[in-house]
Amino acid sequence: MIETVVLDVGETITRDDRYWGAWADWLGVPRHTLSALVGAVVAQGRDNADALRLARPGVDVEAEYRAREAAGRGEALDETDLYDDVRLALAELRRLGVRVVIAGNQTSRAGELLRGLGLPADLIVTSGDWGVAKPQPEFFERVLEVAQARPGSTLYVGDHPANDIFPAKAAGLRTAHLRRGPWGHLWADEPTVVAAADWRIDSLRQLASIVVG
Template identity: 80%
Template sequence: MIETIVLDVGETITRDDRYWASWADWLDVPRHTLSALVGAVVAQGRDNADALRLVRPGIDVAAEYHAREAAGCGEQLDESDLYDDVRPALSALREAGVRVIIAGNQTSRAGELLRGLDLQADLIVTSGEWGVAKPQPQFFGRVLEVAQAAPTAVLYVGDHPVNDVFPAKATGLRAAHIRRGPWGHLWADDPDVVAAADWRIDSLTELAAIAGG
């Protein structure tokens, strides 16, 4: 039985459209150009930040991030960034008595913004706040610490096989791969993902039935 469900953030509960559009605007390149490059590096199995390095060779991504913040062009998140199924899914899980945690590879600022959305989650935390990021085992070790359940009773939900499905399974957790965003669609039918994921879903609203089963 699933007692705790842990949700990834980017392309699991939030769309990444605004994130990449804001980077394109900051670097003064067409949004479609950067979007296409993100897709290209994803297909090659590379870090998606490599898309920024392709349009601006030698870029110091961390330094540019701080420059954006200082210029008032930093991260933003609001209701429009959430996928439509997020609030109904969280409500159903709350009614079912499932502990819900949101934990992904985001900055500390993103954590603040997510908590400001008043989501029905027991805990919202980011890699920036923990000081460790997926797919490192230490990240999933922290997930287990806050899950308050045995590993087999914890389900990690995400779109990225390398960051979400595979390391969650390696930690002893259950895993659900969501067909959402470029990563979710690209690897939806990959044999390794099919073999590793305990569940493959198209919507977060499927989670209440999984937890109840």
Template identity: 70%
Template structure:
């Protein structure tokens, strides 16, 4: 085991089950839920941005503008306790109990950051790309993360399910990386030799983390 000071988590399909949000988009765009699920799976398998699933339904869709329209209509994004995977709270709490600084930083809106903070998760800080005005996989996102989380880059672990957004750019930035085998991308990545080779660890559950990460 190596000394670690901070553990930072991605959000979608790492901490949150995204089912509710995708079904909300299906309802908003007027397509069946199974159509939305199939399109999300298709763009993920092709290595495309998840939002491309929405643009396949409505070509040229401005996702940010459509999000604002949903909010204005009282049908904006929601995050509740029910959206958390069952291993989230216990794993975060145990990591903090062991003396690690725990953060959440992902590609979400500023509104999502507010909703996450309202859950009062056992973490030290929450940030999103919407607040930082830079999104993964941009190197600037990880540079900001390194300024934000305590420790040198090699003392910071980033946990996520997305090879292109999480694992590879985290490693380029000098961080340690955990590939979580969860969600469409996580399961696909687990079969990708490049992704598994890049990750320092591969886990099937966040419950595995406390036993792997040792505080400095």
């Protein structure tokens, strides 16, 4: 029985359009160019920040992030960044008595912005808050601490096989691979992903049936 559902953030809860568009504008490159570079590094299994380094060789990503914040052009999230199924899906899970946690690889600032949206979740945390990021095992140890349920009763939902499905499975959690965003679509039918995912879904609205099933 699933008692707790833990969800990734980028391309699970939120679209990444604004994130990459803002970076393209800041670096002075066309948005479609950076989008194509993101797709290229995704296909190669590389860190998505490598897209920024390809767009501007030698760029110090952390320094540019701080410069954006200082210039008032830093991270932003609002209701339009949420996928359409998020609020309904999370509210239905809580109605069923399931603990809902959102935990992904984001900055502490992104966590603040997410908490400000009033989502129907019991807890929202980020790798920036914890000081440890996926796919490190320590991240999933923290997930289990806040899940307040046994690994076999905890479901981790995400789009990225290497960051979400494989390490969550290794930690003993149940897993649901979401076909959403470039990572979710690119590897949706990869045999290793199919084998590792307990469920494969196209919408967060399907989570309720997993819980009651």
